[in-house]
Amino acid sequence: MNKRGQKTRNHIKACAGSLFAEKGFKQVTMKDICEAAHISRGGLYCHYESTRQIFQELLYDMTGRQDDDIDRQISQNQPAAAILDHILEIYRREMPDSRSSLSMAIYEYFSLPDIADQPNALYQQYLLSAAAWKKLIRYGIDRQEFYEVDIDAVFDLIVFSYQGVRMYSKLIPIDERIPSGIVRQIKKILVRSDCHGNCF
Numbered sequence: 001m002n003k004r005g006q007k008t009r010n011h012i013k014a015c016a017g018s019l020f021a022e023k024g025f026k027q028v029t030m031k032d033i034c035e036a037a038h039i040s041r042g043g044l045y046c047h048y049e050s051t052r053q054i055f056q057e058l059l060y061d062m063t064g065r066q067d068d069d070i071d072r073q074i075s076q077n078q079p080a081a082a083i084l085d086h087i088l089e090i091y092r093r094e095m096p097d098s099r100s101s102l103s104m105a106i107y108e109y110f111s112l113p114d115i116a117d118q119p120n121a122l123y124q125q126y127l128l129s130a131a132a133w134k135k136l137i138r139y140g141i142d143r144q145e146f147y148e149v150d151i152d153a154v155f156d157l158i159v160f161s162y163q164g165v166r167m168y169s170k171l172i173p174i175d176e177r178i179p180s181g182i183v184r185q186i187k188k189i190l191v192r193s194d195c196h197g198n199c200f
Contacts, residue, residue: 009047012037013061016054021100025055025108055109058102059125067132080140081191087136088183091162095179098169107167130155137190146190158186 015037019028028051034044048054066087073083094100109115133155140146161182165174 005047008039008043012039012044012047013054013058016051017058017102018100020055020058020105021102023105025051025105052109055105059106062102063125063128063132067128070132070136074135074139080136080143080145083136084140084187084190088186091158092179092183095162095165095182096169096174096176098166098174101166101169103163103166104170126159129159133158140190145192147192149189154186154189157189161186 016033
């Protein structure tokens, strides 16, 4: 695909993502996306066949981007604590932001009868995210920047805290102290107090 085509797809996904965050998955139509992206129906269908296809690509982009970022930073031998800080700062900003949260849309999408019937559809997304996080935590332990921890349990704590707060942000006001407190405790669990990124 040429750069112009990719730019159009990215624009469509950005507009669709805002709609999914606002309305959930089920309420968004291709017509809505056409209007939001200021694109003709023919132009939209040139790139995507359905709202499902757009939403699936959004999910893969989200998971793949984090995995790529972690891989790149590890390959550059960056401190694990710095990589963790970067990701957790993004999480801290995103958690209370109900306007951009796809949590409800994700729940609706994976609750669709034909999607829910597929074996472990949502679980596959969980595993993709888990692989990236576990790679980072293992990297931090190997560099002696992180404590020896139960990696599976720490990942579950991170992902379910993040997704839980994002879901609740759609339903109740989320004070800044909540995401800040969660991030602070995750760092306490992982980052060795005698380290600061100079342990390798």
